[in-house]
Amino acid sequence: MALTIGIDSGSTTTKGILLEGDSIVRRFLCQTSFRPADSIIEAWETLRAGVAGKPFLTLTGYGRQLVDFADKQVTEISCHGLGARLLRSDTRTVIDIGGQDSKVIALDESGNLADFLMNDKCAAGTGRFLDVISRTLGTQVEQLDIITDGVEPHPLTSMCTVFAESEVISLRSAGIAPEAILAGVINAMARRSAHFVARLSTQGPLLFTGGVSHCASFRRMLAGHLNSEVFTHDDAQYAGALGAALIGQRQGKRS
Structure with a gap:
């Protein structure tokens, strides 16, 4: 071969x-x-x-x-x-979240492309957004799972990168724990991604790919918003x- x-x-x-x-x-x-x-x-x-x-x-x-x-x-x-x-091999839906875009891909039973949606116009919901917010709170994306484990997410009202960064700074100044803010950011991103998936007539199983798929907290929250299992791979x-x-x-x- x-x-x-x-x-x-x-x-x-x-x-x-x-x-x-x-x-x-x-x-x-x-x-x-x-x-x-x-x-x-x-x-x-x-x-x-x-x-x-x-x-x-x-x-x-x-x-x-x-x-x-x-x-x-x-x-x-x-x-x-x-x-x-x-x-x-049984994947029917792919959600890929990379540094600056996200996409949902629907596959037929044979694995051929059936439909897709792509968002490359807005940074919200991407790895870059997660990186910006993490750095604003003095941490790194690689540490998110440890920091947010078992933490109740604090609600976030804005998903625009510029406004969200300002909101995060305001929440921190108000005494909200950075762990709760980070959990809230991940939860808001996962909810947005679930809505993105729902825009396609997709079937499971769903495989989560891209750099953000390494974040177990994101995957867990995404599964919760989709009310279905989300798979990934090393x-x-x-x-x-x-x-x-x-x-x-x-x-x-x-x-």
Whole structure:
């Protein structure tokens, strides 16, 4: 089975997968640099190191058109659906929350794209929003699960990034515990995401992908608002890159 590489050039992180059959041989993850093409090149060189020949390279994500050495460029919607199905074969709905956008993808019984919605116009409900609020309260996204474990969420009235940041500062000045504010922010984001999912005629099981899927508190609150189970995977952040590598496999078979 030929080796293929998929690279997902995201606004916040660049992800890459070296794939052989259904098996992940190598992973790559870094913060997307000031020049996203540099991160793509770093991913490509790292993933192909020591590999005989030139693996088929498929690019997806915001920066997919920034380099000229890819064999194929594909929109992230197709890639995320394919990658999600490889991570969990019975997936029918995908919600992906990345650094600067969120998307819901509906798949048919065969795993083909049936419908989707994408929000890339508003930062609210994205990883960037969560990062901004966390830094405002003096913490990091990676610490949210520990900080908010068992904490009652404090209501948040605004989901606009600018106004929410001001509201968080006001709540802190009023003596509201930062743990309760953070739990409230996560809960408000999860509720917004649940409404986003509800706009599509989706069926379960639902797989949660993207960087925010690592936040167990978010996943738990999202499941509560959806009143259904929300699954994820250790490689959920790589779903786009994984799908891109799978598309490369299919292209190679056709060739």
